[in-house]
Amino acid sequence: QINELKAQRDNLIAQKTELTGEFNAKKAQIDTLKIERTPLIDQREAFKVSRAGIQTNLDTLNAEIEALRAESEYKPEGSKIPQPVFTFDFAVDQGNIVEDSPLYFNMLFADYDVKDAEILFTTANGSFTRQLTRQQNKNGFDGWVQSAYVELGFDEVFTATEDGFDGLVTAQIIAPDEPYLAFDFAEISAAQISIGDDATDIPEPVSIFGLLVFGAVSTCGLKKRK
Numbered sequence: 001q002i003n004e005l006k007a008q009r010d011n012l013i014a015q016k017t018e019l020t021g022e023f024n025a026k027k028a029q030i031d032t033l034k035i036e037r038t039p040l041i042d043q044r045e046a047f048k049v050s051r052a053g054i055q056t057n058l059d060t061l062n063a064e065i066e067a068l069r070a071e072s073e074y075k076p077e078g079s080k081i082p083q084p085v086f087t088f089d090f091a092v093d094q095g096n097i098v099e100d101s102p103l104y105f106n107m108l109f110a111d112y113d114v115k116d117a118e119i120l121f122t123t124a125n126g127s128f129t130r131q132l133t134r135q136q137n138k139n140g141f142d143g144w145v146q147s148a149y150v151e152l153g154f155d156e157v158f159t160a161t162e163d164g165f166d167g168l169v170t171a172q173i174i175a176p177d178e179p180y181l182a183f184d185f186a187e188i189s190a191a192q193i194s195i196g197d198d199a200t201d202i203p204e205p206v207s208i209f210g211l212l213v214f215g216a217v218s219t220c221g222l223k224k225r226k
Contacts, residue, residue, distance in 0.1 A: 086171040086186040088157075094164040097190075103152045105171060106193035108184040110145040113137050117175030123156040124168060132175075145184070147193045157188060 086107075105121070109132075117132045130150050135141040158165035169188060175181050187193075 083175060084173045084183050086173075088167060088169045088171075088188050090167045091161070092158070092165050092167065097158075097165065099165075100154045101190060103154060103157050104189050104192050105150045105152055105169065105186065106147070106189050107149070107171075107186045108145065108147050108193070110182050110184070111135075111143055111180035112146065112175075112178065113142065114179060114181075115175065115177035117173065117178050117181060119150075120172040120174055121150070121152075122170040122172070123152065124159050125153070125156045129174075149192045152188075 112132060113135050116134065118129050119132065120127060120129050132148065133146075135144045135146060152169070157167050157169055159168070167188065171186060173181075173183070
């Protein structure tokens, strides 16, 4: 009986030794994982800080974008329709332009047939307004695309600098009651706008302040946008 108990004891000691080895091995693995986890935790915290910084930057950029959008969407008093504002702010080297040559504000627009619209120009020499010529729907012009230009003096656009010229012109559309008027593009150019063989004759301006309109559409015309 003593021998049996001794054998059981030896067996338990062997099991204990085996379990102790397994325990130490697991503990070593845990310690290793803790060591490996520490830099990951540090990285996670660094990512949190970085993400917070990125979010702050995004919020700042969104605020700036909204501010710029608010500035670019000119709304006359009482108007619910944002009005386009074209701002030209650029520089030209002295050798790339002929000084005192005439310049043109060119524009392409469409569906202008409800209320009179005008453009307020702000240049280096002050401000002035020009009237847009409406399409004549009774003559079948409904939905037509039109082009227009205004001649600008060199000194109205440019201010001389040491290396060349700084250009600055703002064209502000004032059409609070014109629901369909749409704009394709606007530019400052050394040449008047032309839209090809389909262009009609240049009509006389309504007055000395008229904005000369000489655009048309293709022979098939365009449908009015809803």
